[in-house]
Amino acid sequence: MELTRIAEALKAGRVEDVKTYTEMALSVGKEPKEIINSGLMAGMNVVGEKFKNGEMFVPEVLIASKAMNAGMEIIKPLLKEGDVTSKGKAVFATVKGDLHDIGKKLVCMMMESSGYEVVDLGVDASPEKIIEAVKEHDADIVGMSAMLTTTMMAMKNTVEGLKENGLYDDVKVMIGGAPVTDNYAEEIGANYSSDSTEAVELANRLMA
Numbered sequence: 157m158e159l160t161r162i163a164e165a166l167k168a169g170r171v172e173d174v175k176t177y178t179e180m181a182l183s184v185g186k187e188p189k190e191i192i193n194s195g196l197m198a199g200m201n202v203v204g205e206k207f208k209n210g211e212m213f214v215p216e217v218l219i220a221s222k223a224m225n226a227g228m229e230i231i232k233p234l235l236k237e238g239d240v241t242s243k244g245k246a247v248f249a250t251v252k253g254d255l256h257d258i259g260k261k262l263v264c265m266m267m268e269s270s271g272y273e274v275v276d277l278g279v280d281a282s283p284e285k286i287i288e289a290v291k292e293h294d295a296d297i298v299g300m301s302a303m304l305t306t307t308m309m310a311m312k313n314t315v316e317g318l319k320e321n322g323l324y325d326d327v328k329v330m331i332g333g334a335p336v337t338d339n340y341a342e343e344i345g346a347n348y349s350s351d352s353t354e355a356v357e358l359a360n361r362l363m364a
């Protein structure tokens with residue numbers, strides 16, 4: 157079972173095929189993380205390139221995203237490590253004005269599978285909503301995702317809000333997403349990671 161079949165089906169937006177091939181890959185013993193990286197992510201990366209070059213358009217990208225989510229839903233339960241004690245509580249959100257959630261969901265999945273309790277606030281989350289959730293859940297980590305240069309500012313506003321509410325010193329701020337950089341993170345007082353595996357390593361380092 158070649159994982160490229162998953163990538164091909166995802167690019168073509170064949171949701172049912174993505175599900176079938178993901179199940180097939182698992183049944184022949186492929187590792188969940190390998191399926192994510194060499195199947196689902198590999199396909200989504202090509203979609204990203206084609207979207208950028210004007211070879212794919214929003215409706216097609218949406219269907220590909222649905223296919224990605226469908227594959228991830230199958231893999232999600234397998235990433236959980238059973239009864240591990242919680243490494244900490246993390247609140248995650250895609251920031252205000254931004255509806256991209258595939259990458260953030262992937263980071264949430266990896267965090268959960270490595271033992272963190274994750275509260276996912278979804279997309280388009282205002283600084284107020286994020287700050288409220290940090291308070292309510294007494295979070296150790298807050299993770300923000302932004303995929304648009306225009307929505308990145310919301311990360312800075314949220315960090316400032318955390319400071320104003322006296323929460324900043326008790327919570328580790330992690331940020332990520334395509335336009336986000338290490339420099340930007342440093343500038344606003346957050347920590348950056350470029351992918352979901354690294355995100356877990358970063359969280360572990362911050363919590364150590």
Ligand code: B12
Binds near residue numbers: 300305331335
């Ligand atoms: C899929 C997609 C969409 C889908 C989103 C579906 C969904 N449910 O998410 C749809 C079609 C809805 C969409 C809409 C739009 N999109 Co769009 N989209 C993409 C695309 C092709 C892929 C994003 C993706 O899912 N990648 C796969 C995931 C796995 O990767 P990832 O998101 O980067 O996440 C990884 C890391 O960044 C990191 N990470 C992510 N979040 C976090 C958080 C933390 C805390 C950490 C530590 C790490 C981390 O870990 C993840 C896993 O490894 C990108 C292209 C690209 N190159 O990114 C454009 C892209 C982001 N979109 C873009 C644009 C312009 C738009 C629209 C404005 C288009 C339009 N004209 O309507 C709208 C905006 C809608 C809105 N208000 O948000 C631009 C943004 C340009 C910019 N610099 O601002 C991009 C870059 C495409 C481009 N090159 O032009 N889009």
